[in-house]
Amino acid sequence: MEKLSVLIVDDNAIRASIIEAGLVEHDGTIVTIATGLHGLVEKIESVQPDVIVVDIEHPSRDLLESYFSISRAVRKPIAMFVDKSDPAWIEQAIDAGVSSYVVDGLRKNRVKPVIDAAIRRFKAFHKMAMELEATRSELQGRKQIDRAKGLLMRSKGLSEEEAYALLRRTAMNQNRKISDVAERLVSAAELLAPGADKGDGE
Amino acid sequence: MTHNIDIGFMPLVDASVIIAAHELGFAREEGLALNLIRESSWANIRDRMVVGHFQAAQMLAPLPIAGLLGLSSMRMDVAVPMALGLGGNAVTVSRDLASLLLQKHPDWRGLDARQAGVGLKNVLPDFQQQRGRKLTCGVVHPHSAHNYELRYWLAASGIRPDVDVEIAIVPPPLMPDAMASGAVDLFCVGEPWNSVAVNQGLGRLLTTKSSIWRSSPEKVLTVSMPFLKAHPDAAQKLVRAVYRAACWCARKENWEDLAKLLSQANYIGAAPEEILPSFTGRFADLSGRATLVEDFFLPADRLATFPWQSHALWFYSQMVRWGQIDFDPAHAQRAASAYRADIYRAALMPLGIDLPPTDMKVEGALEVSQPIGSTGGTLRLGPDGFFDLLKFDPSQVEAYVSAQRHFA
Numbered sequence: 001m002e003k004l005s006v007l008i009v010d011d012n013a014i015r016a017s018i019i020e021a022g023l024v025e026h027d028g029t030i031v032t033i034a035t036g037l038h039g040l041v042e043k044i045e046s047v048q049p050d051v052i053v054v055d056i057e058h059p060s061r062d063l064l065e066s067y068f069s070i071s072r073a074v075r076k077p078i079a080m081f082v083d084k085s086d087p088a089w090i091e092q093a094i095d096a097g098v099s100s101y102v103v104d105g106l107r108k109n110r111v112k113p114v115i116d117a118a119i120r121r122f123k124a125f126h127k128m129a130m131e132l133e134a135t136r137s138e139l140q141g142r143k144q145i146d147r148a149k150g151l152l153m154r155s156k157g158l159s160e161e162e163a164y165a166l167l168r169r170t171a172m173n174q175n176r177k178i179s180d181v182a183e184r185l186v187s188a189a190e191l192l193a194p195g196a197d198k199g200d201g202e
Numbered sequence: 203m204t205h206n207i208d209i210g211f212m213p214l215v216d217a218s219v220i221i222a223a224h225e226l227g228f229a230r231e232e233g234l235a236l237n238l239i240r241e242s243s244w245a246n247i248r249d250r251m252v253v254g255h256f257q258a259a260q261m262l263a264p265l266p267i268a269g270l271l272g273l274s275s276m277r278m279d280v281a282v283p284m285a286l287g288l289g290g291n292a293v294t295v296s297r298d299l300a301s302l303l304l305q306k307h308p309d310w311r312g313l314d315a316r317q318a319g320v321g322l323k324n325v326l327p328d329f330q331q332q333r334g335r336k337l338t339c340g341v342v343h344p345h346s347a348h349n350y351e352l353r354y355w356l357a358a359s360g361i362r363p364d365v366d367v368e369i370a371i372v373p374p375p376l377m378p379d380a381m382a383s384g385a386v387d388l389f390c391v392g393e394p395w396n397s398v399a400v401n402q403g404l405g406r407l408l409t410t411k412s413s414i415w416r417s418s419p420e421k422v423l424t425v426s427m428p429f430l431k432a433h434p435d436a437a438q439k440l441v442r443a444v445y446r447a448a449c450w451c452a453r454k455e456n457w458e459d460l461a462k463l464l465s466q467a468n469y470i471g472a473a474p475e476e477i478l479p480s481f482t483g484r485f486a487d488l489s490g491r492a493t494l495v496e497d498f499f500l501p502a503d504r505l506a507t508f509p510w511q512s513h514a515l516w517f518y519s520q521m522v523r524w525g526q527i528d529f530d531p532a533h534a535q536r537a538a539s540a541y542r543a544d545i546y547r548a549a550l551m552p553l554g555i556d557l558p559p560t561d562m563k564v565e566g567a568l569e570v571s572q573p574i575g576s577t578g579g580t581l582r583l584g585p586d587g588f589f590d591l592l593k594f595d596p597s598q599v600e601a602y603v604s605a606q607r608h609f610a
Contacts, residue, residue, distance in 0.1 A: 037376065038383070059373040061245035065275045066344045066371040079249075079275035091253045099249065101275075 003028045006114060007049035009058055011035050015125045019053065022121035026114060037063070045073045051111055052077055052101040053118045061099060068101065077101035096122040141179030148182035151189050205436040207429075208237045210247040210259040213375055213470045215393040215480040216290045216421045217260050218460060219501055221469055223440075223447035231446075232439035240468060243373060244343055248278050257429035258440060260286060263419045264517035267537045268345035273526055279427045283441050283545035285513070286421040287448065288506040289412040290480060290499040291348055291392040293318065293355075294377075294399050299337075299387050300406040300488050302329060312493050313485065315589040318409035319359025322388075326366060329387075339363075340372040340380055340389035347411070347420050348390040350520040355414045357606075358590040363524070381405050392420065393499070397476040397485075406488050412497050415566070417504060417586040419513040422541075430545075441549035448502040457481045504571075504583050505558065509541040512562040512596035519594070522603045534599050538562075556581040565594040 006023055008031060010016040016033045023031045034043045037060050044052070044067075054061060068077050079101055093100065096119045102111050145167065152163035167185075171178045207229075211217040223229045224236040239256070241247050244265060250256045263285070269278030292313075295303070302325045304310055310317070329337055339356075341349040353363040363369060372380045372389065378399040380386045388408065389399075399405045411418060423444055425437050450456055460481070461474040470477065479485050483495040500506040518537035522529045543561040550557070556578035563574075568584025588594075594602055 038385075056246060056249075057242050059242050059376055061243040062343050062373060063371040065245055068275070069273075069344065087253065091255075094249060094253055094255065099245070 003030050004051065004110065004114060005030045005032070005047060005049045006051045006053060006118075007032050007034060007044065007047050008053050008118075009034045009040065009060060009064075010053075010055040011058065012055065015055070015122070018125050019118055019121040022117045023114060026117060029114060040064075041067055041071075045071075048074060049077075050103045050106055051114055053115065054099045054101070056094065056097045056099045064101070075103045077103050093119055097126065098122050141177070141182070144179055144182040144186055148185040151185060204233055204235050205433065205439070206235045206237065207257045207436065207440060208239060208255060210239050210241045210250055210256045212241055212244070212247070212260060213472075214260075214290075214395075214421070215464065215470070215477060215499065216286045216501075217469070218451050218464055219286055219444050219448040219507075220260055220423070221464060222451050222460065223443045225463055226447060226450055228443040228447045228450070229440070232443045234436065234439055234443060238469075245275070248274065248276060251280055251424065251426050252276060252278055254426065254428065256426065257433075258423060258425045258437075260421055261424045262343055262346040263422045263513065264345045264347065264350065264521070265343070266422065266424055266540045267514055267517055268521070268526075270536055270540050271521075271527060271533055273345065273521070280424040280540075281427060281430050281437075281545065282422045282424055282509050282514075282541045283437060283549065284423045284444060284507045285419055285509050286423055286444075286507070287499060287501040288417045288419060288504070289410070289497060290420050291390060292396040292410040292485075292498075293352065293388060293390045293408045294381070294396045294405040295388045295408045295488075296381050296384075296386075296405050297403070299325070299329065300408075303408075304489055310488050311491070312487050313407060313409050313413055313495060315355055315409045315413040316359075318413075319355055319361070319589075322356075322408070323360050326361065336366070336368050337388065338368045338370055338386050340370050340377055340386035340391070342374050342377075342391055343371060344526070345521070347418070347517070348392070350517060350524075351411055351414050351418065352390040353524060354520065355409070355589065358588075358592075378402055378404055393480040394470060394472040394476040397479055398472050400486065401473070401476055406490065407485050408488060410485075410495050410498055412495060412499075413589060415586075415588050416497060417500065417506075417584065418565075419510070419517075422509065434545075437545060438549035441546060442553065445502075445507055445550060445553070445555075448507050451481075452500070452502040454481075505581060507546075508558065509543050509546055510561065510563060511538040511541045511543065512565055512594070514538050514541040515562070515596040515599055516565055516594050519599050519603050519606075522599075523606050529600055529603060531600075538596075554578075558583075562596045564596070566591070567593055 008016050008019055020031045023029050032047050034040055098119050100115050149163040152158050167178050167181055171181045211220055224238055229236045247259045251259055266280050266282050268274050303321050306324055307321050356363045374391050374395050377389050377391045377395045381399055381404045430437050461477040464470045464477050465474045480499045483498040485495055487493045514537050518534055521527050556576045558576050566588045568586050571582050571584050573582050
């Protein structure tokens with residue numbers, strides 16, 4: 001069977017390569033990546049993809065659809081959603097952040113596994129990005145707690161445990177996270193006495 | 203009971219009435235909780251309407267018609283219960299093109315569409331010779347008021363849109379970048395993206411939509427069919443809330459606050475001084491001279507939110523004119539029926555608003571502001587003329603299009 005050519009349009013190069021890695025596992029798939037708007041149309045004309053997978057937040061969607069509707073230089077791709085027999089699947093794609101265009105006439109059973117793989121990879125990337133963000137904010141939170149403890153130890157003459165206990169008590173009373181209380185304390189200290197917390201944390 | 207409505211919008215000044223409906227409490231007063239979602243393409247808004255993520259959305263006025271007639275990548279069946287104001291976009295040219303125009307026309311004044319058309323036609327041969335390519339015009343979507351009014355203005359100025367220039371599609375927020383990179387020499391886009399380009403020193407204003415066709419339609423509020431069928435009351439409440447927000451946006455004393463609100467990154471994300479001109483009408487012309495544009499953007503005045511079926515039919519006539527679809531009386535009827543003045547009327551009945559006797563009017567017929575035979579006798583409409591002084595009679599779509607054919 002002739003190989004299926006897939007073009008990934010995504011400005012996030014890391015995500016694009018993760019999707020690419022997921023797609024090339026499928027035998028008989030050739031993957032090309034396009035980033036940015038510049039030269040996008042030329043790339044489509046040279047690659048002549050069977051399937052185009054686009055990051056749903058990519059600003060090129062209106063441009064692409066307009067190009068598909070008037071161009072004679074490429075076989076006519078249509079929005080994947082035209083086949084509305086499977087609305088749950090369409091919603092899943094949108095939720096994952098994937099929009100896709102498929103050359104008219106291609107059999108669904110050839111195309112669906114490829115798009116499913118793209119959807120899975122998009123989701124995996126999203127999960128990874130969320131975890132990374134959570135780790136990052138946890139680290140940031142810890143840093144703020146250390147700075148706040150330092151401030152309290154200096155200004156109130158508390159021990160480290162006492163300073164932490166005070167932060168925790170305040171957080172419980174205000175029904176907030178300790179890191180939030182610490183952050184407010186640090187910014188208040190920065191506002192009131194510039195340079196007061198120099199030497200702490202970082 | 204509070205009704206939740208997810209509503210999609212694009213970062214444009216005419217989304218202001220939806221944003222104000224949410225932020226100023228008009229929606230809440232109607233028992234609605236709006237969840238505003240900023241989108242990055244009209245295709246996303248369409249897809250999310252179709253799969254049911256959104257119950258309502260801001261849309262380019264011709265888009266629901268294109269969706270209904272199967273012109274877009276996916277069929278979309280939505281209703282248009284109201285318009286989101288009149289006017290609101292402009293034509294900007296690059297600094298190079300502005301210089302070329304001013305060289306040939308040292309006495310250039312203001313933003314008049316006729317002057318702009320004649321001027322552009324005069325410099326086209328020089329431009330093409332200097333650059334060795336055609337002039338490129340940017341519009342935001344093939345089914346946008348921008349595309350149709352730009353083509354109308356070019357054609358009426360003796361410039362063939364599909365022969366003498368290139369027309370490219372560029373998303374609104376990227377328009378200034380496209381001009382900076384030289385990808386477009388001229389663009390027609392909604393505010394604030396003209397003002398952003400001018401502010402960055404990338405271009406100058408050539409003319410405005412209000413000069414090409416005064417009091418003309420631009421964006422609409424759409425509701426999805428399943429939502430409308432399941433919750434007709436909530437749809438009416440939404441129309442009322444947005445109507446009252448539009449009246450708030452139209453009042454001068456609110457403009458500073460509104461510009462600040464819209465400038466937030468989650469809404470438009472441009473500077474307040476780039477948003478204010480839409481409301482004050484104070485712009486700079488091709489030579490940088492300050493000029494006052496009347497009726498640049500009307501959020502509410504002169505019944506700016508009424509979904510005129512004659513507007514829908516004008517867009518349909520231009521789809522036929524530019525070869526997007528063949529003329530068919532049944533299509534014309536379907537295009538007109540997408541605009542649901544019946545919902546608008548029912549929604550605003552409790553407010554005692556003075557409403558017109560019909561859902562269509564001859565476009566371009568009112569050279570000056572005139573009273574029309576409205577229910578309360580106080581409603582004034584117009585002026586609403588096309589810059590070439592031609593009129594559009596919605597009962598004569600086919601004849602209108604055949605008369606335009608030889609200009610295409």
